[in-house]
Amino acid sequence: MTNSLTDHLGRHVVVVTGMGVxxxxxxxxQDNWRDLTAAKSGIRHISRFSTxxxxxxxxxxxxxxxxxxxxxxxxxxxxAESAASEAIEQAxxxxxxxxxxxxFLATPPTELEWPQRRELYGEESDxxxxxxxxxxxxxxxxxxxxxxxxxxxxxxxxxxxxxxGTKGLPVSLSTACASGGTAIQLGVEAIRRGDTDTALCxxxxxxxxxxxxxxxxxxxxxxxxxxxxxxxxxxxxxxRDGFVMAEGAACLVLESYEASKARGANILGVVHGCGEHxxxxxxxxxxxxxxxxIRTITKAITDAGLKPADIGYVNAHGTSTPENDKMExxxxxxxFGEGMETxxxxxxxxxxxxxLSAAGAxxxxxxxxxxxxxLIPPTxxxxxxxxxxxxxxxxxxxxxxxxxxxxISNSFGFGGQNVSVVYGREPK
Amino acid sequence: xxxxxxxxKENADVWITGIGLLSSLGEGAxxxxxxxxxxxxxxxxxxxxxxxxxxxxxxxLVEVDYASQIKKRGDLRxxxxxxxxxxxxxxxALADAGLAGDLEALDHMDMIVAAGSGERDAAMDQxxxxxxxxxxxxxxxxxxxxxxxxxxxxxxxxxxNLLAGNISIVHKVTGSSRTYMGEELAGLASIENAYNRISSxxxxxxxxxxxxxxxxxxxxxxxxxxxxxxxxEFKSIWERAEQGGGLVQGSVGAFxxxxxxDHAKARGAKPYAKLSGISSDRCRRDEGQAxxxxxxxxxxxxxxxxxxxxxxxxxxxxxxxxTAEELAFLGGLEGKGFTPLTRxxxxxxxxxxxxxxxxxxALAALALSKGQYIEPLDSSGVEASTDKAPExxxxxxxxHWRGEGLALLTSLDSKEAK
Numbered sequence: 001m002t003n004s005l006t007d008h009l010g011r012h013v014v015v016v017t018g019m020g021v022x023x024x025x026x027x028x029x030q031d032n033w034r035d036l037t038a039a040k041s042g043i044r045h046i047s048r049f050s051t052x053x054x055x056x057x058x059x060x061x062x063x064x065x066x067x068x069x070x071x072x073x074x075x076x077x078x079x080a081e082s083a084a085s086e087a088i089e090q091a092x093x094x095x096x097x098x099x100x101x102x103x104f105l106a107t108p109p110t111e112l113e114w115p116q117r118r119e120l121y122g123e124e125s126d127x128x129x130x131x132x133x134x135x136x137x138x139x140x141x142x143x144x145x146x147x148x149x150x151x152x153x154x155x156x157x158x159x160x161x162x163x164x165g166t167k168g169l170p171v172s173l174s175t176a177c178a179s180g181g182t183a184i185q186l187g188v189e190a191i192r193r194g195d196t197d198t199a200l201c202x203x204x205x206x207x208x209x210x211x212x213x214x215x216x217x218x219x220x221x222x223x224x225x226x227x228x229x230x231x232x233x234x235x236x237x238x239x240r241d242g243f244v245m246a247e248g249a250a251c252l253v254l255e256s257y258e259a260s261k262a263r264g265a266n267i268l269g270v271v272h273g274c275g276e277h278x279x280x281x282x283x284x285x286x287x288x289x290x291x292x293x294i295r296t297i298t299k300a301i302t303d304a305g306l307k308p309a310d311i312g313y314v315n316a317h318g319t320s321t322p323e324n325d326k327m328e329x330x331x332x333x334x335x336f337g338e339g340m341e342t343x344x345x346x347x348x349x350x351x352x353x354x355x356l357s358a359a360g361a362x363x364x365x366x367x368x369x370x371x372x373x374x375l376i377p378p379t380x381x382x383x384x385x386x387x388x389x390x391x392x393x394x395x396x397x398x399x400x401x402x403x404x405x406x407x408i409s410n411s412f413g414f415g416g417q418n419v420s421v422v423y424g425r426e427p428k
Numbered sequence: 429x430x431x432x433x434x435x436x437k438e439n440a441d442v443w444i445t446g447i448g449l450l451s452s453l454g455e456g457a458x459x460x461x462x463x464x465x466x467x468x469x470x471x472x473x474x475x476x477x478x479x480x481x482x483x484x485x486x487x488x489l490v491e492v493d494y495a496s497q498i499k500k501r502g503d504l505r506x507x508x509x510x511x512x513x514x515x516x517x518x519x520x521a522l523a524d525a526g527l528a529g530d531l532e533a534l535d536h537m538d539m540i541v542a543a544g545s546g547e548r549d550a551a552m553d554q555x556x557x558x559x560x561x562x563x564x565x566x567x568x569x570x571x572x573x574x575x576x577x578x579x580x581x582x583x584x585x586x587x588x589n590l591l592a593g594n595i596s597i598v599h600k601v602t603g604s605s606r607t608y609m610g611e612e613l614a615g616l617a618s619i620e621n622a623y624n625r626i627s628s629x630x631x632x633x634x635x636x637x638x639x640x641x642x643x644x645x646x647x648x649x650x651x652x653x654x655x656x657x658x659x660x661e662f663k664s665i666w667e668r669a670e671q672g673g674g675l676v677q678g679s680v681g682a683f684x685x686x687x688x689x690d691h692a693k694a695r696g697a698k699p700y701a702k703l704s705g706i707s708s709d710r711c712r713r714d715e716g717q718a719x720x721x722x723x724x725x726x727x728x729x730x731x732x733x734x735x736x737x738x739x740x741x742x743x744x745x746x747x748x749x750x751t752a753e754e755l756a757f758l759g760g761l762e763g764k765g766f767t768p769l770t771r772x773x774x775x776x777x778x779x780x781x782x783x784x785x786x787x788x789x790a791l792a793a794l795a796l797s798k799g800q801y802i803e804p805l806d807s808s809g810v811e812a813s814t815d816k817a818p819e820x821x822x823x824x825x826x827x828h829w830r831g832e833g834l835a836l837l838t839s840l841d842s843k844e845a846k
Contacts, residue, residue, distance in 0.1 A: 053571045109588040109609060111545045112650070114556075114570075120649075121557045131554025132645035139652040140659065148653035153544060153588075154610035154830050161710060169617045169708045169831055172610045174543075174589045182606055186621075193628040214574050215583045278539070278605040280596040283506060283584050292602065414584065415593025417605060 003427050005258045007272075008305030011192040013427050017265045018091025018253030020083035021365045023352040024060035024246055027082055033369050036377045037399040041230030041351045043244050049210050056222040058229040059208045060246025060353030067206075073110050073150045075206030077159050079249035079358075080105070084164060084202055091253035091265065093198060094165075101198035103166035104186040106179030107156045108207045108357045116147055156204065166200055176413030177319075179203060180250065180360025181421055185274040187254040197259035203361030204249035216245060219284065221321060235318035235347035235379050236325050236394045238386040243319040246353025250361035257427050269368040270424040272406065273304025279416030286327045292418050293331035293410075300408060300420035301335070308336040311343060311422070312404035313376055315367040317412045318347025319354050328410060329389045344402065346379040346395040360411035360419060367407040371425040376400045439627040443692050443699035443840070444793040446525025446685030448517040448637065451777045451787070452476075452487035452678060456520055461794045463776070472776040472805060476662055477643070483659035484652075486642040487678035487778030492516060497523075498598050507594055508547045508585035509679075514639030515594045517681030521635065522599055525685035526697060529600075533695075536603040538631045539592055540622055542614035542638035542782035543607050546586030548646040552577045591639065601635055608782075612743070613710070613831025614638070615785040620706045620833070622686050632691040637683030638782035651675065656747050656828055664806035665746045665772035669755065673748025675828055678778015682787035700793035701837045702844075704820075705729050708833035718750060721832040722757040722824070726764070729822075729836055735765035737814065739801060739821035741788045742772045745779045745828040754826045755810065769814050775805040779828070788823040789835060796821060796839040 007013050021028065024042025025035040035042070042060045048070060051057035065078045094100045120135040129137055149155055157170035175182040180203030187199035216222050223232040223242040234240040260267060277299060279292035286293060301308060317328055325347075333340045348366050349355075355362050370376055382396035405425045412418050447457040452475035454460060463472055477488040494512050497519035498504050507515065522528045527537070556577055560570045584590050589607040596602055608614040608621075618636050625631040641647070651657055658674030668674055692699055707725040711717035740758060744751045761768045773791055780787060795801050801818060804811035825833040 050571060053575070107609070109545055109586075111548070111586075112646075114560075117553065117557060118561055121561050131557060132550050132649060135649055136645065136652055139649065139655065143655050144653040148650070151650065151653070152611060152829060154613060154827075157610060158710075158830055162712065169613050169620070169710055169833070170610075171608060171617050171621070172614070174587075174607045174609055175592075175605065176587060176589050186606075189625070189630060193624060193630065195624060210571065211574060211578070214571075214578050218575075218579060219583065276604045278592075278596045278602040280600050280602050283590065283593055283597065413589070414587065415589045415605070416596045416602075417589065417593075 013257035014188050014191050014254050014271045015257045015260050015267045015427065016252050016269045016271065016368060017255050017260050017267060018087035019268060019365045019368060020086030021250040021362055022062060022079045022082045023248040023355065023362060024062055025352060028086055029369065036348065036351055036366065037375050039378050039380050039397060041380060043229040043232055043353050045229055048208065054213065055224045056213060056217050057226045058232055058244055060244060061208050062206065062247040071113055071150060072108060072207040072209060073155050075247065076107055076156050076204045079206055080156065080160055080202050080204035081163065083249040083251040084160060084200060087251040087253050088164065093253060098165040099200055101166065101196045101200060102168045102190060103157060103161055103170040104183040104199060104201045105157045105160065105170060105172045106183040106203035106357045106361060107172050108205050109174055110151050110153055110155060112151050113209060114211065160202065164200065174357065175417040176415050177356055177359055178411040178413040178417040178419040179357040180362065181411035181419035183361060184252060184271065184364055184421055185419060188271050188274055191254060191256050198253065198255045200251065201254055201361065202251045203358035205355055205357040206247045207356065208245050208247055213245060223320065231381050233320045233350045233353060234381040235320040235350045236386060236389060236392060237382050238384040240320040240322060240325060242321050244353040246355045248352065248355035248358045248362050250358060250365045252364055269371060270427050272306060272422040272424045273300050275300030275303055275420045277418055279418060284414050285323060290327055290331040290334060293327060293412065294334045296418040296420050297331060297335040300422050304422035306406060306422060308339050311406050311408050312402065313370060313407045314343060314345035315363050315407055315409040316345050316347045317410040318349050320349065324412065326388055329392055341391040344376055344393045344395045346377060348377060350380045363409050364421065364423065367409045367423045370407060371404050374401055374403055376402050440629055441689035442623050442626045442703040443687050443689050444684055444701050444703060445687045445692050445697045445699050446521040447700060447790045447793060448521030448524060448683040449787065449790050450492065450513060450517045450681040452490060453777060454490050455492060457524055457794055460791065461798055474776050478662065481645065481648060484648055484657050485662045485676050488643055489513065489679035503598055506582065506584060508582060510547055510639050510641040511585055511591050511594050513641060513679065513681040514591045515598050517639060518595045518635060518637060518683045519599055521683035521685050527685065531600055533633060534600045534602065537601050537633045537635055538604045539595060539601045539635045540618040541592040541607045542618045543588040543591050543609060544782050545588060547641060547644045549581045550645055552581055611781045611829065612784055612825055612827035614782045616708050616825045616831055616833040619785060619789065619835060620708050623703055623706050626686055626688050632688040634686045635683060636686060637786045639681040640679060640780035640783045642677035642679040642778060658746060664775040664808065665744050665751065666806055666808035666810045668746040669748060669751040673746055673751060675745040675747055675779045678780050680777055680780035680783045680787050682783045682790050684786055684789055699840050701796040702840050704732060704836045704838045706835040710831050713749065718753040718826055718832050719757045725834050729834055733820055733836065736767060737818045738766040738768050739818035740768045740770040741792050741821055741823045742770055743784045743788045743823065743825045744772045744774060746774065747828040750826045750828055754824060769801065769818055770811050771802045771805055785823060785825040789837065792821040792823050792837045796837060
């Protein structure tokens with residue numbers, strides 16, 4: 001039977017009917033895809049704050065949206081709105097402010113930032129009080145509702161739930177750099193259960209601020225190849241030295257195939273399956289045998305009812321850290337066997353940097369556009385092959401035409417988080 | 429989103445088979461069941477720290493020997509207190525369910541942690557504020573100051589998902605790992621998701637829960653931005669609600685093992701209670717909206733309830749509007765044929781945000797399995813005493829700011845539990 005409404009395990013087939021994306025390359029699918037397939041980079045010198053004295057001075061910032069003053073939640077909200085509005089408009093679903101399903105949101109953990117701490121600290125006239133006592137006293141004197149609304153954890157989700165009228169509790173989640181993949185996974189699971197016909201899955205991250213940059217730098221996670229900025233991300237190359245922090249957001253409108261057909265929606269692609277397995281080895285490092293990653297990849301392909309040979313392209317996590325790229329390629333080879341030598345694998349991050357909580361969602365949009373357009377975006381700055389990766393086909397430096405009907409997109413994060421999602425061009 | 433037993437006959441039953449609790453009242457299921465089963469007329473005396481965070485009282489954590497659950501000193505060193513509380517309590521829940529060290533089960537166990545922000549180093553923040561504010565406000569230096577001050581702090585202890593990460597490392601829970609954020613509604617949403625996954629057959633074994641460290645000024649600050657804290661002599665939830673409202677934080681760790689009945693039976697696990705239904709929603713908190721949400725959720729959930737006595741473990745925080753609307757909702761239950769036996773457990777443990785609803789479920793499950801109910805926790809008149817322990821308990825979650833939800837637990841008679 002072709003185009004079945006249920007999958008190999010009798011579950012609802014889940015399709016994508018709307019997409020939206022913002023990265024340092026620009027706003028919207030069209031601009032992003034044009035630059036991504038032209039091998040352009042969005043990485044620049046940071047202008048948001050002074051980088052004097054810092055080892056890393058570059059990032060993929062989204063500075064073209066009207067967010068003033070900057071704060072991570074304010075920018076995360078603005079980017080998420082841009083992506084969600086684009087996706088909902090494309091899906092042409094529900095009514096304005098009345099999205100007929102739940103929200104699953106990948107968003108960075110929120111906390112007060114230095115400008116807010118300084119503001120509170122400066123407000124209090126009793127300077128005999130120190131540190132937090134002084135800030136608490138300022139809060140007792142006057143309410144700071146606006147600040148509270150922005151810096152509670154539920155803030156970004158609440159804002160989106162209000163604006164788009166999503167149903168039920170908005171779920172805000174974090175699985176670190178796998179968060180975007182997890183948001184999509186939760187949407188797929190809800191539709192498969194029959195809890196809902198549709199779900200709004202969003203990933204957003206606007207955390208390029210001084211403290212976050214210093215923190216990641218102290219973990220030795222960031223590239224220090226500041227000049228020229230666009231050459232810093234060297235995923236899968238021997239000379240890679242870390243990731244570049246970046247901002248972005250993406251949104252997928254997921255629907256059951258049945259519901260989308262019933263309303264005559266235009267289908268952009270399919271989510272065939274998801275896989276996940278947590279790593280218990282270390283807070284930031286991967287099990288040396290790669291088993292959690294290998295099992296994640298294998299579970300996703302099994303869940304999709306496919307075989308490795310059915311996968312035409314790997315949208316890699318590809319963070320350009322020495323550890324990730326080595327372990328990711330090793331795990332793909334273990335899961336795919338010799339077939340991996342002829343399967344193209346590329347890193348969108350080589351151009352847009354690491355969008356952290358948003359990465360899995362941003363890369364989902366690009367995975368689906370790869371199949372739609374028949375064009376695989378390249379890994380840029382791939383000039384020095386890593387002998388540890390033998391015959392890897394990293395789609396070096398130039399986009400490539402290819403007829404791809406299934407893609408696996410990997411997302412791995414600190415805290416042992418591993419998620420892989422398999423996307424398809426059309427229902428089986 | 430709503431799902432309950434009435435939806436489909438094919439749904440799997442969801443049992444609570446493990447409880448981990450840690451608070452100012454003590455450690456473990458037994459300590460808490462002793463605390464909540466005071467003899468008639470006696471009340472639980474809350475443990476308080478009224479000095480260190482004045483004017484804010486907090487319920488401080490009981491003294492804990494972390495090494496009994498977190499054996500490697502290196503692991504312990506990588507965690508700030510909230511992660512220690514959570515990792516320790518998760519270990520208690522796994523041990524209580526008979527799953528500690530059962531690598532085969534833990535390998536397919538699914539985990540959802542409801543987490544807040546990791547804690548900051550208050551001394552470091554103070555130093556940076558002093559060096560970069562007022563007369564010292566010289567932006568050119570702030571990079572150097574931050575770089576040197578941040579160096580020894582634990583960034584990884586501040587990432588929300590690293591509580592789950594630590595549970596994977598220390599206890600080997602690896603089937604899946606997700607972290608929900610967003611104060612009370614994160615706890616509510618995680619339980620609802622676990623219930624939905626187990627009842628639909630997507631999972632058969634889950635660990636859910638959260639942790640709150642009340643003894644930190646950076647967390648007090650977040651909630652005092654909107655003047656949500658009670659900054660006066662300690663009073664119970666309902667008394668505070670009458671006097672302007674305010675919440676008192678408590679250090680709490682609460683984890684539960686949820687399991688499909690078939691999975692529990694196959695391994696001979698003993699259930700505390702059955703999670704029979706759960707519902708949730710949100711609103712903007714215009715006047716009356718939270719009460720309306722609770723009313724319509726109750727009408728759906730009560731379809732499977734027996735009229736009469738209904739235990740109600742209220743997760744109320746004590747903030748004025750949320751608590752008043754919950755009281756109004758509870759006041760309407762008589763008219764629907766139910767006699768609510770209400771206990772605001774925050775009056776004895778404090779408010780723990782993400783951990784609040786998991787803690788309520790843990791207390792409800794304990795009460796049902798022991799056949800003992802909590803004595804009234806104050807003399808406001810809201811909490812009626814009873815001679816007969818209820819066989820069904822509803823746990824409420826009305827977030828201090830957002831999110832409303834109800835969960836229903838029912839006792840399992842010995843026949844069902846076999």
